[in-house]
Amino acid sequence: MSVSDKFTNAIREVVGADWVQSNESSLSSYSQDALGIGSLPDLVVIPGSTKEIASIARFCNQEGIPLVVRGGGTGYTGGAVPTHGGVLLSMERFNRILEIDEASLLAVVEPNVITVDLRSEAEQVGLYYPPDPSSLANSALGGNVAECAGGPSAFKYGTTKRYVLGLEAVLPTGEIIHTGSKAVKNVVGYDLTQLLVGSEGTLAIITKIILRLIPKPTAQRSLVAFFRSVPEAVQAVTSLISLRIVPAAIELVDNASLKAVRNYLGSSPVPSSVDTILIIEVDGMLAEVEESILITADTMTAAGATQVVQASNEVEREKIWTARRQLSPALKATGLLKINHDVVVPRGKIPELFEIIERLRQKYELFISCFGHAGDGNIHVNIMVDRSNQNEKKNASAAVRDLFVGVVSLEGSISGEHGIGFQKSTHLGIELGPSEISLMKRIKVAFDPLGILNPGKIFPE
Ligand SMILES: Cc1cc2nc3c(=O)[nH]c(=O)nc-3n(C[C@H](O)[C@H](O)[C@H](O)COP(=O)(O)OP(=O)(O)OC[C@H]3O[C@@H](n4cnc5c(N)ncnc54)[C@H](O)[C@@H]3O)c2cc1C
Known part of the structure; x- marks a missing residue:
């Protein structure tokens, strides 16, 4: 994929030339997330307003150019990687906490507020934003919403979805939509807010988030x-x-x-x-x-x-x-490739999950380290592989497949936190049947008729 000069100039007109980058070093610095497998975009665009994003989306849609949104870039499944080139939309200028409403217990934020910053700001007034992914010092709230991030406190307080009351978002066609409201109850039509939570940047570009807060535990x-x-x-x-x-x-x-x-x-x-x-x-x-x-x-x-x-x-x-x-x-320091999967099983079945993992260790002779959230059954399974050992890599792929099949047989899920991205897309069919996948694809078409927004993610190509 490459973009024409005419297209690049049109985008420059929208956001200003300073916010469009096409030199090799910037393309390279926006090419990866924490998965560590990269692909270069053709253009990096750093918009400053929702209206600008709407115009960019419209241009991309007209020209059939892929559009990939990036938050903090800490995703573990390649969600923000522009695998098909095109425009990489970095949300870094959307970094303001717009409002903390103590009476209504809510915050209104732009999507690139860093998770820990909202937590700190809320704590100043005795309030609490519970979702605590371990990446909270670097991940952004928009990325947390798009991945439905969780953390150690999810057992008691739930994951990000429990806190999202409403969203402003831009559709790939350029329409600006508002979902939910500032009220804690809302049953008007389909719940588009929760549909966008966990949608991994494939349905809409989130530009504003209304988040519920709770009193801070003392x-x-x-x-x-x-x-x-x-x-x-x-x-x-x-x-x-x-x-x-x-x-x-x-x-x-x-x-x-x-x-x-x-x-x-x-x-x-x-x-x-x-x-x-x-x-x-x-x-x-x-x-x-x-x-x-x-x-x-x-x-x-x-x-x-x-x-x-x-x-x-x-x-x-x-x-x-x-x-x-x-x-x-500690795992990084081993120098080995860390293949990290965030599987989840009903809590009572954690011993069976560890039996499966022990069988994989023996069958494939792999070093597998496990830790995670015992309260909600979400265990991080890290298969550690010598990068230069092709046989070990092959065994790791087979072990991942066996792991996912095992987790689904325990009535669990192949991802509790990190989403599918492109890393796990070929495994989607292990958990979802053809009817569910087909329905999801029809939802994708309703939001994104030409398939320009984050192509190559979630669904196997
Ligand atoms: C050390 C480490 C620890 C981690 N621990 C946890 C953990 O405990 N729990 C957990 O859940 N995750 C964890 N993660 C994974 C990651 O931090 C989360 O998935 C996080 O929510 C990603 O946020 P981000 O802003 O970095 O998103 P990015 O990586 O930038 O993007 C992730 C996805 O969200 C989409 N996206 C981003 N912004 C928007 C937007 N404004 N509108 C629409 N789509 C958007 C992107 O297109 C992409 O598909 C960890 C990662 C690391 C590196």
């Missing part, structure tokens, strides 16, 4: 519990939930991941005899939190934890979270 307490095996740890979570305790986070880290952290840090945040850890955080009002953390500690011990360490202050809390936070850098 207290939080954390603990870490050591276990001899994954099933023992999962059973401990089941016991806790049966007591109707709902922690803000329940993170599980398996033996292979702990080993990677030990190698990376050169020391161990937990004794080397520990197989699996659970990091649990409770939050709420102080009295309730104090009681819940004691019950949680007792439950862990009764369920077989060899040790339970409670944080009594912020420094100790930070120390507890170190092993979890060091996981991504």
Whole structure:
């Protein structure tokens, strides 16, 4: 794909020449996301208003030029990669928090506000925006909405979709639409807001977001519990939930991941005899939190934890979270290619999921590290591969397919957080039947008749 001078000049007229880039270094810097597999756009355009985006969309639609939206570029499935060239629309100038309405408990933001910035701003006035993807220091709220991002707190607070009340968006045809409203209840027509949540930039370009906020929990307490095996740890979570305790986070880290952290840090945040850890955080009002953390500690011990360490202050809390936070850098430091999949199963079936993973380790002789959100069954399975070893790469592809088939057989899903992008598109049929895929494609055509918006994503080509 290449764009004509006439087209480039028309776009320059719309946004101003400074906001259109076509030199090699900028094309290259917008070619990848965190998946690490890139493809160059023909033009990078950095619009400054919704009207400008509407004009750009209209031009692209008239000329049949692919249009790919980019937020923070932290996606893990290649969603923001311009696989078919064309225009890369970077939303970086849409970075303002427009309103925090304390009376109505909501915020109105432009899509490229960084997630952590909204959280901090809301906290200034005692409010809370719960979705907490680990990438929150770099990912943008528009990207979070387009991927329906989640994080450790999803078990208690839900994922991004729970917080999106309304959107302003531009259709690929150039129409500007408004969905939902500032009210928390809205049953007028089809729920276009939730249709756009998780649509991975394939249906519309999000230009404004109305987000629900909640009162900030006033207290939080954390603990870490050591276990001899994954099933023992999962059973401990089941016991806790049966007591109707709902922690803000329940993170599980398996033996292979702990080993990677030990190698990376050169020391161990937990004794080397520990197989699996659970990091649990409770939050709420102080009295309730104090009681819940004691019950949680007792439950862990009764369920077989060899040790339970409670944080009594912020420094100790930070120390507890170190092993979890060091996981991504520790795996990166191995120098191996990290094939990261965010599968999710009903929480009670996590032990079966780990049985499947153990079988894959043995069958394909692969190093597989697992960690994730034990509260909602969303486990990150990281298949670590030597880039130069073709046989290992082939085995990893086969293992991914077996993993997805296994997850679906457990009534789970092949993606809980990261979406499909182009990385998983060939696996879509493992989870969805022909009728569902065909219906989704008809929805895509209704929004994007000529298929210019983020082509090559979600659906296998
Ligand atoms: C270290 C690390 C940790 C991570 N941890 C988590 C985690 O805990 N939970 C989780 O859910 N994800 C996680 N991710 C994945 C990623 O951060 C999320 O998917 C995030 O929501 C992507 O946001 P972004 O702004 O970077 O989007 P991008 O990567 O820029 O784009 C992602 C998709 O959204 C579309 N998009 C972006 N902006 C818009 C817009 N304005 N309108 C329409 N479509 C748009 C793009 O076209 C693309 O398809 C992690 C990633 C990294 C690198």
